[in-house]
């Protein structure tokens with residue numbers, strides 16, 4: 019009981035502190051009125067975080083500012099067959115300032131994750147603002163919901179011919195090194211076909227966002 023009370027008090031204090039911090043860095047941007055990149059949060063060098071109550075927008079923000087994510091798949095490795103397994107994958111949802119929300123990947127059959135996906139295409143992608151300097155700059159622990167993080171679940175699918183150009187442009191502009199990755203690895207473009215979204219961006223538990231709400235967000 020005492021433990022619970024202390025937690026709530028701490029949560030309240032953290033919330034107050036967060037609001038104060040948010041006010042500090044949000045108001046100068048508001049003061050200037052615009053939404054262009056000139057309003058990037060000075061401390062973290064990111065565009066301003068969308069209002070935390072707009073979970074769909076926060077999810078799109080996190081996806082867009084992250085250059086990579088941890089993708090969990092079900093392992094096909096003999097030693098851990100059937101168990102969860104996650105690896106770091108570079109990704110992009112579009113050129114800076116023009117995110118589509120679709121996480122695109124450049125994959126090779128030589129990757130452990132890809133072997134797993136060939137047997138079971140279900141996967142969950144986790145991305146967090148801890149990958150940017152936002153959380154450190156604002157003093158948010160990576161596990162704190164104030165350090166906004168999201169889980170996107172779905173299936174990883176190869177993109178079709180018509181979508182290859184978009185995937186390639188999205189990835190190569192943010193990961194120029196990919197252009198020189200050895201062709202012997204048979205790289206191909208893929209995306210996460212999102213079916214479920216969880217957003218942790220404030221106290222009170224994860225928020226559920228539907229793919230419809232997520233893709234409905236318009237980016238200015």
Ligand SMILES: *[C@@H]1O[C@H](CO)[C@@H](O)[C@H](O)[C@H]1NC(C)=O
Nearest residue numbers: 176177178179180181182209
């Ligand atoms: C390719 O994929 C896109 C996006 O999923 C879809 O809109 C389009 O209809 C597909 N094209 C073909 C030829 O299957």
Ligand SMILES: *[C@@H]1O[C@H](CO)[C@@H](O)[C@H](O)[C@H]1NC(C)=O
Nearest residue numbers: 172173174175176211212213
């Ligand atoms: C994406 O997932 C939905 C829901 O499971 C499915 O209906 C659809 O066919 C999938 N699209 C692709 C390109 O795999």
Ligand SMILES: *[C@@H]1O[C@H](CO)[C@@H](O)[C@H](O)[C@H]1NC(C)=O
Nearest residue numbers: 074228230231232234235236
């Ligand atoms: C899509 O966005 C419009 C405009 O912001 C909003 O009115 C509508 O409710 C949204 N629909 C969904 C499914 O989120």
